[in-house]
Structure formats: structure tokens, C-alpha cells
Amino acid sequence: MKRFRELGLRNRRAVPLDAVLVEPMERFHESVVAAVAEGWRLAAFFGMPDGSDQTRLIAILADDPGGELGATSAMVGDRYPSLTPVCPQAHAFEREIAEQCGVIPDGHPWLKPLRRHPPDHLPPDRQAGSLDREGYPFFRVEGEEVHEVAVGPVHAGIIEPGHFRFQAHGEQVLFLEIMLGYQHRGVERLLERVDRDRAVLVTESIAGDTVVGHAGAYCGAVEALARSRKSPRGQTVRGIALELERLANHLGDLGAIAGDIAFQPAAAYLGRMRGECLNLLMLLSGNRYGRGLVRPGGAAFDLTPVMAGEMRDRLQHLDEELEPVLALLFESASVQARLEGVGVVPRGACVEYGFVGPVARACELPRDVRHDHPWGSFRFAHIPVATAWAGDVLARALVRRLEIQRSLEFTIEQLNALPKGPARVNCGPLRANELAVAMVEGWRGEIAHVVITDAGGRVRRHKVVDPSFHNWAAVALAMPGNEISDFPLCNKSFNLSYAGHDL
Amino acid sequence: MFNWLKTWLQQGIRTSRFPRDGADFPERFRGLPIRDPARCGDGCRQCAGQAPSAFLKMQPHGLVELDLGACLFSPEEASACSEGAISYSRDYRMAASTREGLVSPTGEVELARALEGRSRKLFGRSLRLRSVVAGSCNGCEAELVALGNVVFDLGRFGVQFVASPRHADGIVVTGAVNTNMRGALEKTFEAVPSPKLVIAVGACALSGGPFRGSPEVSNGVGNLLPVDLWVPGCPPHPLTMLDGLLRLLGVIESGKRDRS
Numbered sequence: 112m113k114r115f116r117e118l119g120l121r122n123r124r125a126v127p128l129d130a131v132l133v134e135p136m137e138r139f140h141e142s143v144v145a146a147v148a149e150g151w152r153l154a155a156f157f158g159m160p161d162g163s164d165q166t167r168l169i170a171i172l173a174d175d176p177g178g179e180l181g182a183t184s185a186m187v188g189d190r191y192p193s194l195t196p197v198c199p200q201a202h203a204f205e206r207e208i209a210e211q212c213g214v215i216p217d218g219h220p221w222l223k224p225l226r227r228h229p230p231d232h233l234p235p236d237r238q239a240g241s242l243d244r245e246g247y248p249f250f251r252v253e254g255e256e257v258h259e260v261a262v263g264p265v266h267a268g269i270i271e272p273g274h275f276r277f278q279a280h281g282e283q284v285l286f287l288e289i290m291l292g293y294q295h296r297g298v299e300r301l302l303e304r305v306d307r308d309r310a311v312l313v314t315e316s317i318a319g320d321t322v323v324g325h326a327g328a329y330c331g332a333v334e335a336l337a338r339s340r341k342s343p344r345g346q347t348v349r350g351i352a353l354e355l356e357r358l359a360n361h362l363g364d365l366g367a368i369a370g371d372i373a374f375q376p377a378a379a380y381l382g383r384m385r386g387e388c389l390n391l392l393m394l395l396s397g398n399r400y401g402r403g404l405v406r407p408g409g410a411a412f413d414l415t416p417v418m419a420g421e422m423r424d425r426l427q428h429l430d431e432e433l434e435p436v437l438a439l440l441f442e443s444a445s446v447q448a449r450l451e452g453v454g455v456v457p458r459g460a461c462v463e464y465g466f467v468g469p470v471a472r473a474c475e476l477p478r479d480v481r482h483d484h485p486w487g488s489f490r491f492a493h494i495p496v497a498t499a500w501a502g503d504v505l506a507r508a509l510v511r512r513l514e515i516q517r518s519l520e521f522t523i524e525q526l527n528a529l530p531k532g533p534a535r536v537n538c539g540p541l542r543a544n545e546l547a548v549a550m551v552e553g554w555r556g557e558i559a560h561v562v563i564t565d566a567g568g569r570v571r572r573h574k575v576v577d578p579s580f581h582n583w584a585a586v587a588l589a590m591p592g593n594e595i596s597d598f599p600l601c602n603k604s605f606n607l608s609y610a611g612h613d614l
Numbered sequence: 615m616f617n618w619l620k621t622w623l624q625q626g627i628r629t630s631r632f633p634r635d636g637a638d639f640p641e642r643f644r645g646l647p648i649r650d651p652a653r654c655g656d657g658c659r660q661c662a663g664q665a666p667s668a669f670l671k672m673q674p675h676g677l678v679e680l681d682l683g684a685c686l687f688s689p690e691e692a693s694a695c696s697e698g699a700i701s702y703s704r705d706y707r708m709a710a711s712t713r714e715g716l717v718s719p720t721g722e723v724e725l726a727r728a729l730e731g732r733s734r735k736l737f738g739r740s741l742r743l744r745s746v747v748a749g750s751c752n753g754c755e756a757e758l759v760a761l762g763n764v765v766f767d768l769g770r771f772g773v774q775f776v777a778s779p780r781h782a783d784g785i786v787v788t789g790a791v792n793t794n795m796r797g798a799l800e801k802t803f804e805a806v807p808s809p810k811l812v813i814a815v816g817a818c819a820l821s822g823g824p825f826r827g828s829p830e831v832s833n834g835v836g837n838l839l840p841v842d843l844w845v846p847g848c849p850p851h852p853l854t855m856l857d858g859l860l861r862l863l864g865v866i867e868s869g870k871r872d873r874s
Contacts, residue, residue: 226794264795267778268745268777269747270755271747272747292794293795295793295830296830297825300828312690313825316823316848319750376622379625383628383763385763393639393642394640394642399849400753403688403689411689435617436621439621442617609752
């Protein structure tokens with residue numbers, strides 16, 4: 112771990128690419144496994160073409176209690192020994208590497224496509240690997256009374272596409288497998304090819320409900336690579352926008368959970384209040400999702416004193432209106448009974464698989480980038496980490512309720528203490544041959560963007576890790592033992608992004 | 615029970631009075647983009663290639679055309695003109711019946727016309743739609759969901775999203791139509807009984823949006839299906855969608871906007 116520390120990598124601090132160790136495969140394997148055993152978390156793991164036929168595997172590890180990041184790497188040809196058997200956190204990353212770079216992790220317990228697309232990060236002289244994008248075997252349970260239920264990609268509501276395959280005995284789910292990739296748009300490859308003005312618009316469209324989060328992570332990486340000065344006011348405006356985004360989505364999620372259990376009053380009231388928060392983002396940025404606001408160097412729109420006052424008044428009013436509605440929802444015995452014990456994620460699985468965000472916090476794992484790897488205004492104003500312990504739908508709802516309260520307090524406080532100065536400063540060209548990691552605690556959890564530049568200061572590799580990438584496995588783990596009819600409620604309590612996963 | 619009644623009274627009725635009124639937008643809202651010919655007349659063409667989208671189209675003879683279908687409504691697309699000739703108005707009405715209706719030199723949109731004859735009779739008072747998401751970011755879907763909340767309350771106009779294409783009168787397509795969803799989109803369309811409508815929502819479905827040019831997407835639904843209503847935006851405001859739908863159903867008068 113000492114070698115990780117010497118690198119000096121932090122959230123939004125760039126390091127020379129040469130400083131990242133290139134270890135022999137065996138050593139690389141050992142370093143990653145040892146770090147994870149010590150409590151570090153695999154925040155990103157990806158391949159980058161290097162030379163004519165080699166791929167450089169790069170692992171970014173996070174020490175959450177210490178607030179540090181580490182990176183190590185290894186060169187591989189077309190195969191390497193898989194990490195997943197000893198480090199389950201790597202399971203989806205390794206499927207992704209096999210698909211993107213054509214590098215096969217030998218010994219991966221179940222290697223199959225992740226998003227089903229042709230390799231888009233293949234070294235020039237390398238042929239595509241043996242991964243068959245059409246072949247997607249599902250796990251099957253055999254038995255006389257066992258049946259299979261297939262759902263999707265087109266769902267019964269206004270929902271993104273994904274395929275769910277249940278193995279069930281009567282109503283009881285024995286196993287759930289989730290096949291994704293239907294929203295794949297080639298985001299990473301696109302980000303590596305377009306200029307900065309267009310790239311920021313692409314990052315705003317990685318997940319349309321996490322515009323501020325993803326654009327914030329991208330801009331954080333760009334600013335680190337450009338050694339840009341920071342605008343305290345711009346950072347605060349971004350922080351306010353991030354919390355408004357969290358408020359809107361958490362309120363919407365609680366409303367949707369209420370809707371799924373047919374508790375209509377709370378569903379109707381919270382659905383409207385979600386819109387109130389989106390309208391505050393529109394007041395600030397001209398768009399209900401905060402598009403156009405977060406830009407390299409700060410914020411494209413400043414908060415005028417009049418606007419800050421109006422926003423504060425409206426948030427205070429929202430706070431007053433919200434309290435009785437949340438009380439109605441959480442204090443109804445029928446609601447509690449319906450949410451308790453449904454869709455339990457075991458705490459051990461959170462640690463093993465590296466789940467993030469409210470999913471982890473609902474299992475008493477206090478992971479929060481705002482707290483562990485603070486940036487911008489979160490360095491100065493701390494938001495207490497909200498946790499619950501049961502890991503069920505109720506716990507995930509409770510975490511959201513607490514976070515709504517704390518985000519409201521934080522936002523109102525920040526509006527009262529806006530730093531002076533411009534909201535945006537100039538952000539120059541990127542330094543050559545460097546690596547930067549920028550992380551944001553989006554409303555779903557940790558968003559990580561890793562940007563690596565080439566000798567000309569152009570983007571050579573842009574790795575995007577949406578919190579959903581870590582957390583989809585949690586939905587599959589939470590279902591066995593529940594009834595199929597509880598799946599919508601369960602799924603809603605996670606509300607993961609298909610677009611963010613599929614890129 | 616007492617608490618239920620109390621919150622019910624506290625909350626009151628929040629449904630907007632749209633289309634009569636209720637379309638209030640803040641000062642910074644980026645609605646219909648407009649080009650001021652007075653500031654852009656001599657064909658300087660400096661904006662060529664400046665916008666981070668395919669919003670500005672260069673025509674022969676130095677003429678610039680605005681393509682709302684490709685507009686991402688970003689501040690950068692307006693600032694592509696250093697003379698300030700392009701700006702966003704607060705006009706939210708911009709859904710059109712044809713793709714060409716979204717392209718003009720000044721930003722004028724040929725607003726959607728009402729359905730005619732049999733279609734109007736069939737769908738005018740009751741329209742059931744099936745949503746198909748094909749390579750989007752979930753922004754347009756979030757606004758489609760918002761159409762169902764108590765403020766916009768789509769149901770009061772007889773429009774409803776249904777669970778199966780077999781129950782639907784048409785489909786709403788969002789997303790740039792990517793390789794992995796193309797087949798499912800075609801099958802869903804086929805499963806809808808005729809006559810049927812196709813409504814394309816958002817910059818992705820209209821032109822590929824921010825993903826335009828990626829080998830994984832096909833730059834919108836127009837090449838694949840016959841579209842009856844084109845709703846621009848990234849994502850479109852719920853009222854932009856609602857306005858388009860109500861024009862299609864003949865609830866709002868058709869024709870060109872008044873430029874007041």
C-alpha cells in the first residue's frame with residue numbers, strides 16, 4: 112500500500128502517467144488483491160491500448176477512510192489470469208475489459224458479454240477476442256416445478272430497456288439474472304474523439320437524471336489535468352446544483368416507492384415536489400436537469416443575490432410542506448409493514464462486491480465521496496453521512512429521507528454564504544501524459560471519471576464508472592427469496608441507471 | 615386518517631391550468647432558439663463548425679439555417695455566433711408534424727397540425743401510447759414520467775401510457791436508436807395495431823443528439839419509422855411535449871405561431 116501512497120493520487124489531483132507503476136502480471140494481481148483485502152475498494156479497472164498489440168490494464172483503488180486513491184497497472188497481450196475468483200469486485204470490470212479490449216481474463220467464473228458490442232478499444236494489430244457477443248447463456252435452475260420468467264427489454268412503464276430473467280418456484284424467486292447493454296451508445300469512445308465543448312454535452316447525457324454529477328466529474332478531471340485555478344463561487348454553485356439534483360431524485364424515488372405500494376397521497380405529493388426541485392435547477396441553469404451549468408473552470412451561470420434569495424425561500428417552503436408528507440409515509444404502519452424485510456442486501460455482499468451510495472449506506476456502510484474524498488464546497492461544509500442498517504427497501508427509503516433533510520439544510524446554508532468572485536475562470540489546455548481521477552457523490556453513489564492524456568495533451572482514454580455499474584449486482588442479490596411481484600418495488604428502491612451502466 | 619385529510623388540505627390542488635395558462639418560465643429558460651437577421655446578414659459564416667452540435671446548417675450563398683431537431687439547447691450553441699445573433703427565447707412551443715418543419719433561417723417552426731379524418735376521430739379524445747426507449751440517457755423518459763404527475767396531469771386530456779403495444783394507438787420513441795435496441799423497437803412498432811402513430815421525442819430521437827456520429831447509434835428514428843410528431847429538446851420541457859400532443863389531437867389550434 113505504501114507504493115500507492117507515494118503516488119499521491121487523490122480525488123481531482125493529476126499524476127504523470129509514468130509514475131503509475133507497470134508491474135509484472137503476477138505482482139499486479141497480488142497488489143490489487145492485497146489492497147482490497149486491506150479494505151481498499153476497486154473504484155475503476157480498465158484497459159487502454161498501448162503500442163501495436165498490447166493493452167495496459169489500469170486499476171484505480173480507493174481507501175475511503177484515509178481519503179486516498181491508488182493506481183497500478185500491468186501490460187497484457189490477449190489474456191491474463193482473472194482477479195474475480197479472489198476479488199469479486201472485479202467481476203463486471205473484467206467482463207467489460209474482455210468486451211472493450213479483447214483481453215480474456217482466464218478463470219473468470221462466468222465470462223460473457225456485458226453490453227454486447229464489438230470491441231472499441233482494441234490495439235491496432237490485435238484481432239477481436241473469442242468473446243461471442245451474441246452468445247449470452249443464462250443461469251438456469253432445473254426442476255419439475257421450476258419455471259422461468261423473462262421480462263424486457265421493453266418494459267410495462269416508461270422505463271429504460273433491460274432484460275430480467277427470473278428462475279422461480281411458484282411465486283418465489285430462486286435466482287435473478289440481469290442482462291444489460293440495451294442503452295449502449297458508445298459513450299467512452301465518443302468522449303475520446305470529440306472536442307471539449309462537445310464532450311461536456313456528452314457527459315451531461317451519460318445519465319439524464321445525473322447531469323450535474325457526471326458533468327461535475329468530467330470537469331473535475333479536466334481542471335485537474337489543466338491545473339486550472341478554482342473558482343470558489345463556481346464550486347459552491349456546482350455544490351448547490353448537485354444537492355438540488357439529489358433532492359429531486361430522492362423525492363422522486365420516495366414518491367415512486369409510495370406509488371408502487373399504492374400509497375397514492377405520498378406518491379402524488381412527492382412527485383410534484385420532485386418537480387419543484389427541478390424547477391429550481393431551471394431557475395439557475397435554464398434547464399430542469401441543470402444542463403449547461405457545469406463547465407470546465409466553474410459554473411456557466413452565476414447565482415444572483417435575487418435568485419439566491421428566491422431559491423432559499425422556495426426551499427424553506429418546500430421543507431415545511433415536506434415534513435407532514437414524509438411523516439404520513441413513514442409513520443403509516445401499513446407502509447412500514449410493506450417495505451420491511453423486502454429486498455434485503457446482506458452487508459457482507461456490500462463489502463465483497465463494492466456497492467456504493469445509498470445501497471451501501473442502507474447496510475450501515477458509511478461510504479460517501481462527499482465525506483471520504485471531499486472536493487469543492489464539500490471540503491468546507493460537511494454533510495453528515497446518513498446510514499441505516501437493515502439493507503431492505505425500508506432502509507434504502509430511510510437513507511433517502513435523511514439525505515433529503517441534510518441536503519436541504521446544506522443547500523440553504525450554502526445559499527446564505529456564497530463566496531465572492533467570478534463563477535467561472537479560464538481553464539487552459541490539458542497537460543500531456545497525465546492521469547486524473549475525479550469522483551463525485553451523485554445521488555446514486557460514487558461517480559468516477561478517469562481521464563488519461565497523450566503526448567499532445569489530447570484525451571487518450573476516458574473511463575466512466577457510474578454508481579449503477581457497481582450496484583446492479585445488488586438488485587440480483589436482493590431478489591432470491593422474494594416474490595416476483597415484489598420485483599418492481601425492489602427495483603424501484605435501487606432505481607439504478609441503465610444508461611449510466613450501458614454507456 | 616386525520617393526518618391524511620390534513621395533508622390533503624395542506625397540499626391543495628396543484629394541477630396547472632394549461633393550455634389556458636400555466637406556462638411560466640424563468641428568465642434563463644432556453645426555449646425556441648431564434649436568429650436575428652439584423653445581426654447576421656452579410657454571410658460571415660464564422661459560426662461554421664463552432665456549435666458543438668449539428669444545430670447550425672450552412673447553406674449556399676452564406677445563409678445559416680437553424681435545425682431545431684439537432685439543437686441540444688446548450689449555451690454554447692447560441693454563443694457559436696460571436697455577434698450575438700442567435701439566442702434562446704422563452705417560447706416552449708416547437709413540436710412539428712414534419713422534420714423539415716423544424717429547419718428554418720430564423721428559428722421559425724411550422725407547428726404541428728392536427729390529425730385529420732379517421733385518425734382524428736379515432737385518437738382525438740382517447741390516445742393510448744407505448745413508450746420505447748432506444749439508446750437514450752433517461753432524460754426524455756424522466757420528462758415523460760413527469761407528464762403524468764399532478765401538475766401536468768396528461769390523463770385529463772385522454773392521453774395515457776399503457777403497458778403493452780397491443781393496447782396502444784402509437785409509440786413514443788426516445789433515444790438515438792442504437793444497434794442493441796433497433797430490433798426491439800421494430801418489433802414493438804409492428805405489434806401496435808394499425809392505424810398507429812409514431813411520436814419522436816428529444817434531440818436523440820430526432821437527430822442522434824449528443825451521440826450523433828457514434829458507430830453504435832443510427833442518428834434518430836426518422837430513417838426507420840414514419841414519424842407523425844417531432845418534439846425537439848434535450849430533454850423537451852413537459853409543456854413542449856404536451857403542447858405538441860394537444861396540437862396533434864386538435865385541442866390547441868394548429869397553424870403557425872403568432873410572433874407577438
